[in-house]
Amino acid sequence: MELSEIYQPVQEDLGRVKETLKSISRVDFPWLSEQLSYVVAASGKSIRPALTLLAGKFYNYNLDLLVPMAVSVELMHTATLVHDDAIDKSEVRRGQSTINSLWGDEVAILLGDFLFAKAGMFVADTKNPYVIKLFSQTLATISSGEINQFRSAYQTAQTREQYLKRIAAKTASLFCLSTESGAVLSGAPDFAVKAMRNYSLNMGIAFQVVDDLLDFVGTEEMLGKPVGSDLEQGTLTLPAMLLLERYPENNPVKDIFEKKDMASIPRAIEMVRGSTIIEECYRLAEDYSTRAKDSLKVLPENGSRVSLTELADYVIRRKV
Amino acid sequence: MELSEIYQPVQEDLGRVKETLKSISRVDFPWLSEQLSYVVAASGKSIRPALTLLAGKFYNYNLDLLVPMAVSVELMHTATLVHDDAIDKSEVRRGQSTINSLWGDEVAILLGDFLFAKAGMFVADTKNPYVIKLFSQTLATISSGEINQFRSAYQTAQTREQYLKRIAAKTASLFCLSTESGAVLSGAPDFAVKAMRNYSLNMGIAFQVVDDLLDFVGTEEMLGKPVGSDLEQGTLTLPAMLLLERYPENNPVKDIFEKKDMASIPRAIEMVRGSTIIEECYRLAEDYSTRAKDSLKVLPENGSRVSLTELADYVIRRKV
Numbered sequence: 001m002e003l004s005e006i007y008q009p010v011q012e013d014l015g016r017v018k019e020t021l022k023s024i025s026r027v028d029f030p031w032l033s034e035q036l037s038y039v040v041a042a043s044g045k046s047i048r049p050a051l052t053l054l055a056g057k058f059y060n061y062n063l064d065l066l067v068p069m070a071v072s073v074e075l076m077h078t079a080t081l082v083h084d085d086a087i088d089k090s091e092v093r094r095g096q097s098t099i100n101s102l103w104g105d106e107v108a109i110l111l112g113d114f115l116f117a118k119a120g121m122f123v124a125d126t127k128n129p130y131v132i133k134l135f136s137q138t139l140a141t142i143s144s145g146e147i148n149q150f151r152s153a154y155q156t157a158q159t160r161e162q163y164l165k166r167i168a169a170k171t172a173s174l175f176c177l178s179t180e181s182g183a184v185l186s187g188a189p190d191f192a193v194k195a196m197r198n199y200s201l202n203m204g205i206a207f208q209v210v211d212d213l214l215d216f217v218g219t220e221e222m223l224g225k226p227v228g229s230d231l232e233q234g235t236l237t238l239p240a241m242l243l244l245e246r247y248p249e250n251n252p253v254k255d256i257f258e259k260k261d262m263a264s265i266p267r268a269i270e271m272v273r274g275s276t277i278i279e280e281c282y283r284l285a286e287d288y289s290t291r292a293k294d295s296l297k298v299l300p301e302n303g304s305r306v307s308l309t310e311l312a313d314y315v316i317r318r319k320v
Numbered sequence: 321m322e323l324s325e326i327y328q329p330v331q332e333d334l335g336r337v338k339e340t341l342k343s344i345s346r347v348d349f350p351w352l353s354e355q356l357s358y359v360v361a362a363s364g365k366s367i368r369p370a371l372t373l374l375a376g377k378f379y380n381y382n383l384d385l386l387v388p389m390a391v392s393v394e395l396m397h398t399a400t401l402v403h404d405d406a407i408d409k410s411e412v413r414r415g416q417s418t419i420n421s422l423w424g425d426e427v428a429i430l431l432g433d434f435l436f437a438k439a440g441m442f443v444a445d446t447k448n449p450y451v452i453k454l455f456s457q458t459l460a461t462i463s464s465g466e467i468n469q470f471r472s473a474y475q476t477a478q479t480r481e482q483y484l485k486r487i488a489a490k491t492a493s494l495f496c497l498s499t500e501s502g503a504v505l506s507g508a509p510d511f512a513v514k515a516m517r518n519y520s521l522n523m524g525i526a527f528q529v530v531d532d533l534l535d536f537v538g539t540e541e542m543l544g545k546p547v548g549s550d551l552e553q554g555t556l557t558l559p560a561m562l563l564l565e566r567y568p569e570n571n572p573v574k575d576i577f578e579k580k581d582m583a584s585i586p587r588a589i590e591m592v593r594g595s596t597i598i599e600e601c602y603r604l605a606e607d608y609s610t611r612a613k614d615s616l617k618v619l620p621e622n623g624s625r626v627s628l629t630e631l632a633d634y635v636i637r638r639k640v
Contacts, residue, residue: 083433087426106407106470109429113403113463116436120456129447136440143433150426 001310003045009303010053013063017049017070024075024118035099035111039078044094045320047207047311048073048178054311055182055196057304065126065185072122072135073178079115080142080174082108087150088233095224123181131181138177145169154234154257156244163238164205171211172204195295199308202292207315209285212237214319216272222319228265231256238284242277243268285316323365326630329623330373333383337369337390344395344438355419355431359398364414365640367527367631368393368498374631375502375516377624385446385505392442392455393498399435400462400494402428407470408553415544443501451501458497465489474554474577476564483558484525491531492524515615519628522612527635529605532557534639536592542639548585551576558604562597563588605636 007014025036049070056066084090085098086108092098100108116139123135149166152158179196188196214223215230216239230237231253240253252264252271272278292312299305327334345356369390376386404410405418406428412418420428436459443455469486472478499516508516534543535550536559550557551573560573572584572591592598612632619625 080433083429087429105425107467109403109407109432110463110467110470112429112433113400113436114460114467116433117456117459117463120440121453121460124449124453124456127449129444132452133441133444136437136444139437140434140441143430143437147427147430147434150430 001314003314006307006310006314007046007050009057009307010050013053013067014046014050014070016063016067017053017074018046020067020071021074035103035107038102039082039099039111039115046074047315048077048174050311051175051178051200051308052182054304054307055179055188056186057302058183058192058300059186059188061186065128066182068122068125069131069181069185070178072119073174073181075115075119075122076135076139076177077174079112079119080146082112082115084146086112087146088229090225090229092225126181126185128181128185131184134177134180138173141169141173145173149235152236154260156236156254156257158236158241160238160241163236163241167205167208167212168201171208172201175200175204175207192299195298198295199292199312202288202295203312203315206285206288206292206312209238209281209288210316210318213239213278213281213285215239216269217278218319224320228269231265231268232262238281239272239277240268242280243272243275246275246277247271282316289313289316321630321634323634326627326634327366327370329377329627330370333373333387334366334370334390336383336387337373337394338366340387340391341394355423355427358422359402359419359431359435366394367635368397368494371495371498371520371628371631372502374624374627375499375508376506377622378503378512378620379506379508381506385448386502388442388445389451389501389505390498392439393494393501395435395439395442396455396459396497397494399432399439400466402432402435404466406432407466408549410545410549412545446501446505448501448505451504454497454500458493461489461493465493469555472556474580476556476574476577478556478561480558480561483556483561487525487528487532488521491528492521495520495524495527512619515618518615519612519632522608522615523632523635526605526608526612526632529558529601529608530636530638533559533598533601533605535559536589537598538639544640548589551585551588552582558601559592559597560588562600563592563595566595566597567591602636609633609636 004011021040025033025040052070052073053066056062081093082099085093086100086105089100090098091101098108099111120135123132126132145166149170152162176197179200180193183193183196212230215228215237218227220226226232231240234257236257244251244253252268255261255264256268289312293309296305296308324331341360345353345360372390372393373386376382401413402419405413406420406425409420410418411421418428419431440455443452446452465486469490472482496517499520500513503513503516532550535548535557538547540546546552551560554577556577564571564573572588575581575584576588609632613629616625616628
């Protein structure tokens with residue numbers, strides 16, 4: 001299934017979310033308006049707002065609450081990307097120049113803050129105290145996770161548990177906010193909210209494991225950014241971790257991290273590509289994807305459940 | 321009156337606010353904990369949390385709501401300072417090294433985000449939809465105001481209206497959140513909420529006009545940062561604006577802004593110090609301070625009203 005097919009139960013309403021996102025660029029400041037149009041135009045797969053809408057389909061599907069919530073999660077995601085690119089000094093994202101490369105780190109910091117604020121305004125419109133609190137908790141989890149990642153950069157002695165905890169914080173937590181809020185705002189009973197949380201925690205980890213693998217096996221054209229970015233940033237992801245385990249001596253990852261020998265990046269990529277590390281990463285991602293799908297079984301059977309199941313498969317086989 | 325005397329009606333409760341702020345540094349991450357203790361230890365005059373508590377004293381003074389709100393406004397203020405210092409590449413604030421100078425811009429960006437998130441968690445605890453929405457609107461106002469300031473840096477052709485709009489956005493808006501939230505959370509009637517808003521809008525402008533003047537007439541010891549920082553950042557404040565008006569030809573501000581001749585900063589400072597610009601700035605600040613005090617007249621007479629009146633005088637005569 002293609003994404004457009006998976007999104008079918010909420011496709012029209014996702015259009016409303018995108019319209020609202022665009023409306024944010026109509027603000028008082030001409031300068032800001034330009035930047036905002038730019039950020040909104042570069043929108044990606046819209047997985048997070050789609051999750052909110054799909055998760056809202058099992059009980060009382062109330063678009064007056066679900067649309068602002070979906071807008072909010074996408075804005076929070078965009079704000080974190082704008083800040084991450086400034087931190088990583090990334091030049092390109094989704095095939096487009098980043099805000100920091102176009103207008104400098106200063107504007108990137110402030111624009112990210114503005115987008116967090118806008119996200120906060122939309123979640124406030126739900127008037128739901130549980131969801132509002134979860135929104136801020138999620139941002140705290142993401143930012144403290146990113147601080148952790150930054151502090152452990154270029155360190156080769158990291159455990160798989162640390163890796164999983166890190167990607168749960170930086171990626172899966174926002175997937176959890178997306179589905180859990182959709183469930184709560186549609187009046188889902190506790191067991192269903194919990195099922196949604198389990199689904200997106202596992203699906204989010206699967207998503208990020210594949211993301212980290214694509215940084216090795218993808219192409220710059222597919223990724224919309226250079227291959228090997230994680231190695232360059234000193235972020236130890238699962239493929240690099242497995243490469244270190246398999247070749248403890250004379251390892252390019254060691255040269256990159258310990259000697260800052262960036263010329264070793266192509267060799268690290270080649271070694272991963274020519275190994276069974278790819279299969280091992282996919283096996284782990286599939287385990288999490290299966291757990292995600294299993295979590296859905298307690299929910300009422302409907303088209304949205306089919307879509308969420310398909311989405312857990314899609315995140316594994318995706319190439320972008 | 322000294323600040324401690326002005327804060328007297330809420331002094332004890334302000335202690336609870338500071339205790340809660342300190343508790344934020346007890347978190348999962350040892351690294352983060354170190355940074356947070358550092359930020360909390362460098363706390364300043366606590367004007368914003370004091371405003372929330374004082375504004376809450378006219379009707380139902382409910383500390384279960386007012387303490388988290390006061391914590392929230394102080395955290396938002398701290399988060400904006402952490403980001404501002406990274407943007408301005410400031411080395412020192414309140415006599416202490418800044419987060420960006422100690423741990424780099426990357427940590428400053430992420431720690432600022434974490435503090436915004438924590439601020440959001442505390443405001444969520446009030447469960448008051450109006451206050452929660454106002455919180456995010458205020459952050460949007462501050463960050464878009466800062467973007468405006470950044471984009472107009474080193475421009476000499478700015479009007480007094482633009483200046484006042486800018487300081488209302490970057491400073492007075494958070495003062496407004498502080499008092500308005502205190503009023504709303506204590507069940508104040510609409511006229512009293514409006515009075516509080518008028519008070520803090522005008523008091524906030526007076527505060528910032530004096531702040532901008534102190535950058536010229538203060539000492540490094542008093543300010544806890546170098547004199548003339550605004551000129552160095554290319555921020556056109558009222559004293560510099562008046563200097564440009566009075567000496568359109570051969571003006572050191574022009575040399576600094578247009579030729580980036582930073583050696584002219586001492587001459588600009590000397591010219592302001594030797595002129596009636598000081599009086600003119602104080603006159604404007606006093607106008608706003610008077611308007612602030614006038615706004616209070618509709619409120620019930622009590623110790624808190626006396627304190628708020630005194631605070632509007634204090635922000636004019638303060639030297640730090």
